[in-house]
Amino acid sequence: MLELQSIRLTQGDFTLSADCVIPAGARVAVIGPSGAGKSTLLSVIGGFETPDAGRMLWDGVDLTQALPHERPIAHLFQDNNLFAHMSAAENVGLGIRPNLRLTEAEKARVTDALAAVGLSGLEGRRPAELSGGQQSRVALARVLVQEKPIILLDEPFSALGPAMRGEMIGLAKEVSERLGATMLMVTHDIADVDRFADLVIWIEDGQCQPPRDWGEMKANPPQGLKSYIGT
Numbered sequence: 001m002l003e004l005q006s007i008r009l010t011q012g013d014f015t016l017s018a019d020c021v022i023p024a025g026a027r028v029a030v031i032g033p034s035g036a037g038k039s040t041l042l043s044v045i046g047g048f049e050t051p052d053a054g055r056m057l058w059d060g061v062d063l064t065q066a067l068p069h070e071r072p073i074a075h076l077f078q079d080n081n082l083f084a085h086m087s088a089a090e091n092v093g094l095g096i097r098p099n100l101r102l103t104e105a106e107k108a109r110v111t112d113a114l115a116a117v118g119l120s121g122l123e124g125r126r127p128a129e130l131s132g133g134q135q136s137r138v139a140l141a142r143v144l145v146q147e148k149p150i151i152l153l154d155e156p157f158s159a160l161g162p163a164m165r166g167e168m169i170g171l172a173k174e175v176s177e178r179l180g181a182t183m184l185m186v187t188h189d190i191a192d193v194d195r196f197a198d199l200v201i202w203i204e205d206g207q208c209q210p211p212r213d214w215g216e217m218k219a220n221p222p223q224g225l226k227s228y229i230g231t
């Protein structure tokens, strides 16, 4: 499990606070108004920001001071972070080795990951030769080959239309199931939450609420969530 113990981070006049436990293997949507601190929470978990106070533990190991690449975490951001001059297979291979000197077994893992996201036959294409949805699939395949137990998605598919986004969220779910990974996804869309989440972390004014069952939260929403979804 992922434990955030009395985490505090102040940036200017904004303070994030989080004190919660996320069970291993959970799919968690992180929702809340614009500027509430959703991306900041993911930055703290990913190690891109160091909290002023508190600790983060994964399976009892204190990772609070660990650098991003030392953490058991894979990331997917809105812009997919694909390298324009590299093929789909090379972009995925980077998830295994940044120098791309892959063994035959590692090359096979890349091929398998691209097949798992429906891109067999397109391994040699560069990002500009792929549609937006296909580019997102490459980014998901790169998450898959990293085989990390924690995956952070920050508004990953927001550049896609609603139907394609739904499809990609289904695929992200499959990736989390395949790896047994704990997945946290920031989104602004309640339809995404319905499709994706077991649990929801509601954030408002920098305060993260502990994760709650989504069905239960919808039945009995905090006031801020009611205003947010306009009920």
Ligand SMILES: Nc1ncnc2c1ncn2[C@@H]1O[C@H](COP(=O)(O)OP(=O)(O)OP(=O)(O)O)[C@@H](O)[C@H]1O
Pocket (backbone or CB within 6 Å): 011, 012, 013, 014, 032, 033, 034, 035, 036, 037, 038, 039, 040, 041
């Ligand atoms: N480097 C920084 N220095 C000072 N304030 C910052 C910094 N980065 C973010 N903030 C502030 O922290 C707050 C939280 O920002 P964050 O991006 O986490 O919100 P968010 O919930 O992800 O918003 P959105 O839904 O609009 O993406 C905002 O008020 C933002 O202006």
